[in-house]
Amino acid sequence: MGSRLAKLVLAGTAVAVVVVLGLFIGRRPPDVAANAPAAPVKQALAPAPQPPFADPYQRSISIYNFRKAAMSGDDRGREIFYYKCWFCHNEFAKGAPPLKGVFQRQQLSSGRAATVDGIKDEIRNGGPGMAAYKYVLNEADLNDLVGYIRDGCCWDSNSPPPNPRYRGNATD
Amino acid sequence: MNRFTAAVAIPVFLACAAAANAAPASTMLGGVKGAVKAPTGEPLEGIMVQLISKETNIRTTVYSDRDGHYEFPKLNPGQYTLRIARPREFQPFVKENVTINGSPSLDDITLTRVTKLELLPPTRDIAAQMTGTEWLQSLSGTGEDKRLLTINCNFCHSYQQIFRNHYDEHGWTEIVHRMTHGAGSPLILQRPAGRFNDTLEAQLVKWLATVRGPDSGEPQFVTLPRPMGRATHAIITEYELPRLELATHDVSGDAQGHIWYSTHRSSYVGRLDPKTGKVTEFHVPGVAEGSLPGTHWIHVDPRGIVWGSENWAHNIWRLDPKTNQFSRVHWNVPEPINAPMGGNYALDPDGHIWDVRRNAVTSTDALTGEILRKIPTKKFAATYGSAVSADGRYFGGGAWPRDGVVVADVKTGEVFEGACSPNCGPARGEFDPDDNYWAGGRGGELVEFDIKKKQVVEYRVPTPYTALYTAHPDKNGEVWAGESHSGRYARFNPKTGEWVEYVLPEPYGFDRESWIDNSTTPVTVWYTDHDGWITRIQPLD
Numbered sequence: 001m002g003s004r005l006a007k008l009v010l011a012g013t014a015v016a017v018v019v020v021l022g023l024f025i026g027r028r029p030p031d032v033a034a035n036a037p038a039a040p041v042k043q044a045l046a047p048a049p050q051p052p053f054a055d056p057y058q059r060s061i062s063i064y065n066f067r068k069a070a071m072s073g074d075d076r077g078r079e080i081f082y083y084k085c086w087f088c089h090n091e092f093a094k095g096a097p098p099l100k101g102v103f104q105r106q107q108l109s110s111g112r113a114a115t116v117d118g119i120k121d122e123i124r125n126g127g128p129g130m131a132a133y134k135y136v137l138n139e140a141d142l143n144d145l146v147g148y149i150r151d152g153c154c155w156d157s158n159s160p161p162p163n164p165r166y167r168g169n170a171t172d
Numbered sequence: 173m174n175r176f177t178a179a180v181a182i183p184v185f186l187a188c189a190a191a192a193n194a195a196p197a198s199t200m201l202g203g204v205k206g207a208v209k210a211p212t213g214e215p216l217e218g219i220m221v222q223l224i225s226k227e228t229n230i231r232t233t234v235y236s237d238r239d240g241h242y243e244f245p246k247l248n249p250g251q252y253t254l255r256i257a258r259p260r261e262f263q264p265f266v267k268e269n270v271t272i273n274g275s276p277s278l279d280d281i282t283l284t285r286v287t288k289l290e291l292l293p294p295t296r297d298i299a300a301q302m303t304g305t306e307w308l309q310s311l312s313g314t315g316e317d318k319r320l321l322t323i324n325c326n327f328c329h330s331y332q333q334i335f336r337n338h339y340d341e342h343g344w345t346e347i348v349h350r351m352t353h354g355a356g357s358p359l360i361l362q363r364p365a366g367r368f369n370d371t372l373e374a375q376l377v378k379w380l381a382t383v384r385g386p387d388s389g390e391p392q393f394v395t396l397p398r399p400m401g402r403a404t405h406a407i408i409t410e411y412e413l414p415r416l417e418l419a420t421h422d423v424s425g426d427a428q429g430h431i432w433y434s435t436h437r438s439s440y441v442g443r444l445d446p447k448t449g450k451v452t453e454f455h456v457p458g459v460a461e462g463s464l465p466g467t468h469w470i471h472v473d474p475r476g477i478v479w480g481s482e483n484w485a486h487n488i489w490r491l492d493p494k495t496n497q498f499s500r501v502h503w504n505v506p507e508p509i510n511a512p513m514g515g516n517y518a519l520d521p522d523g524h525i526w527d528v529r530r531n532a533v534t535s536t537d538a539l540t541g542e543i544l545r546k547i548p549t550k551k552f553a554a555t556y557g558s559a560v561s562a563d564g565r566y567f568g569g570g571a572w573p574r575d576g577v578v579v580a581d582v583k584t585g586e587v588f589e590g591a592c593s594p595n596c597g598p599a600r601g602e603f604d605p606d607d608n609y610w611a612g613g614r615g616g617e618l619v620e621f622d623i624k625k626k627q628v629v630e631y632r633v634p635t636p637y638t639a640l641y642t643a644h645p646d647k648n649g650e651v652w653a654g655e656s657h658s659g660r661y662a663r664f665n666p667k668t669g670e671w672v673e674y675v676l677p678e679p680y681g682f683d684r685e686s687w688i689d690n691s692t693t694p695v696t697v698w699y700t701d702h703d704g705w706i707t708r709i710q711p712l713d
Contacts, residue, residue: 045386046338053297055264057224057255060679063703064300064336068416082417083333088350092360092464092510131343135386136336157465158458160415160438163704167229167412168450 046138069161072140077148078161080141084133086155096129100154119146198712200407201234203244206278208236208256215240216283218398220257220408220677223272225250228449229412233257233677235404245407249273254281257677258659260301260395261285261292294390302393303679304331304657305637310391311335317379318637322657323595324367324376326614326639328357330680330703331657334380338388341381348377355511357419358437358464358484367573396635396658399675405712406674410705411444414451420700422470422685424478426493431687432470432478433700439465441480443493444706457498459485460509468515469685473523479538483515488525488538501541505529516600518558518567520582526567528555533567533580533587551589552578557600557642561607568609568621570598577628579609579621590628592619600685604645612640612653618664619643633662634671641683644697647690652697654683661697661709674709 053061062068066083069075088096097109105114110127112118120142126132137145208219219236227250236242254267262283270278291310292298302310308318308331325334328351339347350359352366352373366373382388413420419436426432431444439459443452459465463485471479478491486509489500505513518526524544525536531553532546555569555578567580576591577598592598597614604610609621616638618631633640638658645651651664659679663672682702689696697709 047296053264053300055255055259055266055297057222057253057266058258058264058297058301058678059703059705060258060332061297061300064296064332079416087354087359090358090360092358092462093362095362126343126346129346131339131346133339133343135338135340135343157437158439160417160435160440163412163414163416165229165412166414166451167227168414168448 045134046136046141066141069164072144074144074148074152075161077144077146078152078155080137080145081148081153082155084137084145085149088130090155098154099149102153103150116146116150119149198405200245200710200712201243203246203275204272204278205241205243205275206280207240208242208281208283209240211282211284218400218404218675219259219262219281219283220675221281222255222257222677223247223270224253224255225449226252226269230449231257231408231410231677233408233410235399235406235675237404238400246275247272254278256281256283258301258675258679259283260298261287264297291392291394294393298393299336299390300332301679302332303396303659303681305635305659306393306395306679307331307335307391308637309394309396311383312391313379313383317375320368320372320376320379322637322639323615324352326656330682332679335384338384338386339381340386341377344377344380344384345374348373348380356483358466358510360464360484360510361508399673402672402713403674407710407712408674408677409446409708409710410677411446411449411451411708413442413444413704413706414453415440416704418704419466419702420684420704420706421468421702423687423698423700423706424470424472424685425687425689425698426472426476426478431698431706432472433706434467434470434480436468436483436684436702437464437466441467441470441478441491446708454491454496454498456480456482456489457500459487463509468512469517471517471519473519479517479519481513481515481517483512484510486513488517488541490538501539503541514554516556516558516569518560520560521564526560527558528552528567528569528571528578530554533578535582547580547582547585547587549578549587549589551591552576557598557611559600559602559609561603561609562605566603566607566609566623568601568603568611570601570611570613570619572597572599572614577609577611577619577621579623588621588626590621590626592617592628592630596630599640600642602642602644604649604651605647606649608645610643610645610651612643614639614641616640618651618653618662620666631664631666631669633658633673635660635673642685644686644688646688646695648695650695652686652688654686654699655681656683657681661699663711672711674711676707678703 066079069079089099107114112122124134208216217238220233221242222233224231234242252270252272254270256265353362355361421434421436424432434441439456440453467480468483469481480489486503487500491498525538532548535545536543552571556572557570559568565583569578575596579588595615598611598619601611607623611619613619616633620629635658638655640653643651643653653662655662659676659681660673683699684702686699694711700706
């Protein structure tokens with residue numbers, strides 16, 4: 001009997017948690033959130049950086065690791081931005097805010113701070129309309145990505161980045 | 173057969189068979205040579221041996237034969253990097269600063285397996301070498317789960333771009349929704365109705381969250397067989413392009429031997445000189461504000477004029493390379509800006525543009541955009557691909573996302589609308605020398621419209637989970653098609669039913685459009701991988 005009651009309580013608690021979480025997740029945030037944002041998660045859950053690959057010439061490995069343009073830094077951040085951010089946050093699409101000048105805003109539309117930590121937190125945890133990237137982008141990825149958003153953002157379709165593997169001098 | 177006949181015929185037959193299987197003594201070879209073997213001394217067949225020029229970064233790849241021997245074409249003297257492309261089950265092999273001068277033999281290459289087990293460990297370096305086929309063979313899930321993905325997600329990117337990720341169910345829901353409701357590859361315009369219904373969308377999300385969720389771990393990898401026999405008789409050359417993230421789309425060759433390429437989401441197109449690897453870029457003039465730049469179809473006409481379609485900004489441009497002058501005509505379509513306008517067109521010998529839109533095979537004046545002729549269709553309102561036969565008599569196009577082809581006899585005004593099997597999805601293609609139309613089927617098959625019998629015939633690619641985009645018959649009637657997601661390029665002989673699948677140095681084969689150079693013997697095949705380089709395939713037979 002006690003075991004059955006415990007199961008019922010457990011099930012009821014689980015249902016309540018799901019309902020509350022569902023209500024919470026289903027809410028679209030106002031432009032300026034009234035509530036203070038959740039504490040930032042300091043560590044991404046994605047795999048830690050791995051040593052540079054043994055064969056730097058296999059393009060697919062560079063592609064897989066977002067390292068076609070550079071091993072690290074803003075150029076790598078731009079590559080991550082293009083694949084993980086641009087297809088929603090671009091100058092043409094409606095819905096997701098453009099990210100140019102995001103550091104000059106008072107706060108993000110989610111209410112998180114428009115700072116390095118706040119933006120990393122936003123990317124890690126996502127929200128309505130946005131995936132949580134903490135399972136796929138590690139700290140090194142986030143550092144490169146957020147550095148680019150701060151210093152080099154944003155993508156220009158009229159000027160795709162140079163390919164460091166190209167040896168000729170392209171002429172126009 | 174009497175004893176004497178048998179005594180002569182059998183050895184002759186065996187000798188012929190052996191000759192057919194041996195690497196041909198091609199005049200295209202004659203460069204450095206060597207051998208690849210296992211630590212036991214056993215020869216390794218189907219290994220991709222690559223030389224990368226330090227000067228140009230042009231990559232030349234040949235395959236080891238069944239005796240483990242490989243031979244390069246004659247290359248310019250200089251410094252090269254010698255490596256094994258896509259070593260996969262073997263430890264990487266890279267040797268820097270190899271001097272090539274003449275045709276000496278190189279030291280044997282000994283390759284050691286990364287594991288004694290059949291399945292490969294899921295390190296990032298190995299995962300990154302996996303084709304989409306190998307990913308799908310390695311991941312758990314039902315056939316229906318995988319079918320949902322291969323039918324609905326084979327168009328815009330490699331499967332690696334999906335499977336390198338881990339997201340929770342909420343994340344996959346958001347991403348799949350964006351992808352399947354977005355118009356064209358830029359996904360700028362979101363449509364209420366997705367590619368498939370909500371129930372199936374939820375099923376795909378559930379599977380992705382299971383096999384690529386936060387806690388799902390990495391699979392042990394199943395690998396496809398390495399190439400053997402005739403599939404090792406080719407030279408693959410890869411050319412770098414000046415920019416990244418070009419989403420290169422089409423290639424087309426000009427009379428000077430240059431290869432032109434289009435870029436799908438940027439304002440540059442380019443012209444590659446295969447002799448030097450040098451690229452000349454051409455900046456397509458700015459598009460209307462609020463429109464994404466990008467050229468989809470590119471085509472060099474017999475006068476050397478280059479044509480391009482701006483799929484998001486809805487223009488057809490024309491470039492005279494002698495003057496470097498672009499001109500442009502706005503293409504009047506009902507689709508909103510940044511949604512695909514149709515993309516693929518064909519020029520007839522009179523210089524008119526053909527396509528199928530709004531229930532008609534349509535001819536348009538390329539210089540003014542004025543519609544010249546309409547031949548109504550009944551079953552298929554539009555085609556994705558457009559092709560015109562060499563003499564201009566026939567139009568053909570694959571009707572993807574519908575399952576069929578449209579072929580019109582321009583002379584008589586007859587239209588044939590042939591259906592193919594569910595999810596065959598014929599997209600782009602071309603006519604063969606006998607005026608049969610061939611299209612690449614998204615479902616992984618070549619789709620032929622037999623012009624004499626007026627019927628559709630389908631030929632399935634041997635490698636599973638392959639998607640085709642385009643098909644190009646050559647002057648001999650053999651049909652070529654890049655195998656998206658299986659890292660191979662297919663050659664099919666309709667007379668014999670033989671398939672040859674050339675394994676590529678990168679695991680994509682994400683062929684957007686190919687161009688066959690019929691001036692060479694054997695023919696030369698060019699394609700641009702959507703991930704940003706141009707590949708030349710030179711079969712040795």
